[in-house]
Amino acid sequence: MMKPMNIAEDKLLAWYHGALDGAEAEAVARALAQDPAAQALVEDWRQQDGALTALFAPVAQEPVPPRLVAAARPARQAGGLRIAAMVGMLAIGLTGGWFAAQLSNGATKGQSRSLADAAIAAHETYVVEVLHPVEVAASDAAHLTGWVSKRLGHQIAPPDFAAQGFRLMGGRVLPGGTGAAAMFLYENDLGRRVSLYVAPTANGGETAFQFTEAPAVQSFWWTDRDLAYAVVGDVPRAALRAIAIAAYDQLI
């Protein structure tokens, strides 16, 4: 039976992958020369890497399928994108503005503001619906989360605003030019409704909460990494802010 090795395995692994600097690397190399168990382990790792390389290196030598080359090249026709944006606007009214802005010139400063506009438009379109305010009801929460996450390409579960007195009614996916957006609708005991709008954003990064007022409603909005969010409602500013903070905290 071989004696157990004397070198710490994590240090040996770092040495093996060239992650140690001069003096430390030398010390490990010296210890290794005296340590048959460690030598055997390193030999195993070499064999693992040899096998993995033999398995996967040839993949990179294969001819690239045409569909992948095509996927790496953007559609050259800007006109096509613009038409898509127009269709989006026709289909969903004002909400298209956000996507049209996003499509026309890439990331721009006005973009986030357009998000608030889109969120407000979506809110005003659906909040008045008595019979069909949402497409998927809160009673089917798992389906709602799965559906929205799939369409937006991000894991998104509707946040809980119970502490703010609002319960989830459900949600819907809204069409967009470059990606789908989602809206979750909430209601309190008095029948007041607030919505949370989530859309992929092109400019990324994080922004502070911003506030926007429209004639009938107000909105707090922000961006966090790849997604932009807006809460919209006809509730006092402080209450809306509390909801926005709750959403921000839960949507990490």
Next chain:
Amino acid sequence: MNVLDEIEASIPALRRYARGLTRDREAADDLVQDCLERAVAKRHLWRRDAPVLHWLYRIMTNRHRDDRRRAGPQLVALDGLAEPPSEPGGQEARLDLREVQDALLRLPLDQRQALLMVSVEGLSFDAAAKVLDIPKGTLMSRLARARAQLRLLTGRERPGPTKRRAK
């Protein structure tokens, strides 16, 4: 080379990584296509602090993880898995490729990602940690666990009193 050219030049490496994540050829190329489309649409999000390829690895890692989450619990066909090798592999015996591939696919996803990034894609610990969005220490422990598991699954380390614990 502009970003689009670099994205296109990355396809072979992306296919290699995808094949390590998912065994099925078509599914792997679907993953590559999804990643490319996303990268092209979001190319202005690439920050110059990392190579385009590393940014693409990162997108693919996230897409793959999202796909799996969406698909729900993973079912692994039993007949697709190698039985633990019946003959103990000696130090001199070379590893059987098929056996290694089966073992790789049995690793927990986070360990497999760490191993592929470092061993197959050749990234440094720092670069791999950045791609996988984890601290360097986490990357190292996942890599160590992946290697220990692989030794176990390929019969290099036999269960028993001499077994080194896979933390």
